[in-house]
Amino acid sequence: MSNLTREALTARDAADPLHSFRDRFDLPEGMIYLDGNSLGPLAYPVRDRVADVLNREWGQDLITSWNKNHWMALSTRIGDKLAPMIGANAGEVVAADSTSINLFKLLSAAVQLRPDRRTIVSEAGNFPTDLYIAEGLIALLGGSYRLRLIDDGERVEEALDDDVAVVMLTQVDYRTGRKLDMPATTQAVQKAGALMLWDLAHSAGAFPVDLNAAGADFAVGCGYKYLNGGPGAPAFLYVAARHQEGVQPALSGWLGHAQPFAFQHSYAPAAGIVRFVAGTPPVLSMAALDEALTLFGDVDLTALQNKSADLTDLFIALVEERCAGHGLTLATPREAVRRGSQVSFRHADGYALMQALIARRVIGDFRDPDIVRFGFAPLYISFTDVWDAVEHLRQVLENREWADDAYAVRAAVT
């Protein structure tokens, strides 16, 4: 590693098969954006698409756009674009609502499919909304259900018994970046008679996922992180084809009805995945996500996976070499196969450290209690960016810039 130079990395960028994708994004000048795992950046085609939806589709075509400009089809069209990125078939994915709402849909579906079981299993460190939604469903269903939290998603077997209806895990931990073995976990859960629900918030768009190869039952995910669908972009959900017809949706809105425009008094679910759509989708935000996924249609997902591993490997190696002795401890698994596209370090003054980096326009984020988190979206982050980010980090640490009083005060969101 000691023979690594910035020049060598710039040459590596030139040889990167994904390098040209960077030019499709409106990345701010002089910023190293390592927070695409929280909010992906704006791609130029997305900007143009939203402007067109505003001015022509809404402004001029108005109500006729539901048919003429295919607004009615957005939920499934987005789903079908996402399907090959997450190992699903067409007709197994839709875009709709938020991740929280979609979790409620699928947890309520899971308990319907396992009526004799009363336990939902998840991980204590799962993203909070996943746990909160399970709590809300359980409270609504009354006293006999329970949520069992395990400390380590890699040891799910310990929590399995014949009362477990569904196991809900996020494949990539939002703090540490730890990535679970999807096929092995799914198999263990199903062997115990339970259903497996994956949260792909930090997976989709960062590396290829293969839900069907793993035999997964359900999945949800986020449109605004690695998929670059825009702030608060609609989320997605996946239901394996074998389960679709057996579920009566709990959030039974009119756009999931078999004949929404027949305006019937009684609910009858649409065939297939469409029944998991509830209300009218936010078209401006849906259009942005749709266009962001069109861009992924040109991406070689194996190249994405490889570059993700290479960028994160490089960051770990450079930090450990060039920032040694400053109290940083790697929080992310060292083996590339066991992590997503982010690297987290622990540091006693992590919050102030990240503020000092942000002041230098190196944008990562901080998660309690002591985690500094860096996302490496392989679509637009270069090897040179990694070098430059580490150089800034080294200077911040050596100059003790993080000790500046201004960096100690916490804002609500970073």
Place this chain on the structure above:
Amino acid sequence: MSNLTREALTARDAADPLHSFRDRFDLPEGMIYLDGNSLGPLAYPVRDRVADVLNREWGQDLITSWNKNHWMALSTRIGDKLAPMIGANAGEVVAADSTSINLFKLLSAAVQLRPDRRTIVSEAGNFPTDLYIAEGLIALLGGSYRLRLIDDGERVEEALDDDVAVVMLTQVDYRTGRKLDMPATTQAVQKAGALMLWDLAHSAGAFPVDLNAAGADFAVGCGYKYLNGGPGAPAFLYVAARHQEGVQPALSGWLGHAQPFAFQHSYAPAAGIVRFVAGTPPVLSMAALDEALTLFGDVDLTALQNKSADLTDLFIALVEERCAGHGLTLATPREAVRRGSQVSFRHADGYALMQALIARRVIGDFRDPDIVRFGFAPLYISFTDVWDAVEHLRQVLENREWADDAYAVRAAVT
């Protein structure tokens, strides 16, 4: 009425205190848009705001926008702008999710607050998603709950007994435009010990609503009709202050948590109305709605109410005078106080009739089995528009243009 002329109406437009608002909308040239009760048009400030959110807030400020550009506050900021339009106080309204999802939140809240009651009452002709959502909740809650549908929302007393937990009614019927007496209905429902949930989809933005004067418990409504928030704009919900702290939300997402960025394992609801927010909101669509409501800040709501009554009175009078003998029957209450801002007629060939009007760029819509529906949004529809629309309708009827074969084939959405 026989002395009415187009010239007289043009003079009336010139004297209309709301006339200048029309210039703020990008209405297509040569179109008479009487479908703002289905999808409101694009206002220029909304177009500019969305472009700014795209290019500057998302494109350049990226993740910092959650604080810097107040994305975190959008849900409550929109709610507080809406509050005076619907007779609520600040802190009683938020924008979030879709109407369907918000109905689920409030119906589940209502049954929590009336634990010994098992009946939800609604009207058979209510907008279907309202009924479907009630069905979905009831199925999830298990066998002991039921949905009781009445034929006529004006005779709600007949359905009330001591098992009714909540009555859910849409104030303005989406087909006929019939408007319910909000104070009297609410009082009757509450006298029976039940809670009152209003759907304001066809009310908010068309005329002033006064939820608090009526003593209402809950309300939902739509952002994309008379509020002009854009296609599939986020919906809103109202919870009377007295009920907020007593409800544990069923859709308990992280943004309704007391401390969303503390990332706690257990759900603890935020104080007040914020607990009814679930997941991350779609910011592009939220920003459009926010800006559309800023425009309403300049509107005199009494003038809006008066113009709504005048436009619809005029349309009824002109159609009955100038289109007599062509099989049109008024479906909307004749007294202005008993209708919303739309007028519906029944016609045996209603579908083809509307298609023929649309071919002349007079845009209304059709609802099964025989209703032609015309929305008169007082913010941008003029008295001259009403004259011109009736003149087109007269010509379509006298020329039997609706009998053209091309107009008989139905599309999925009109």
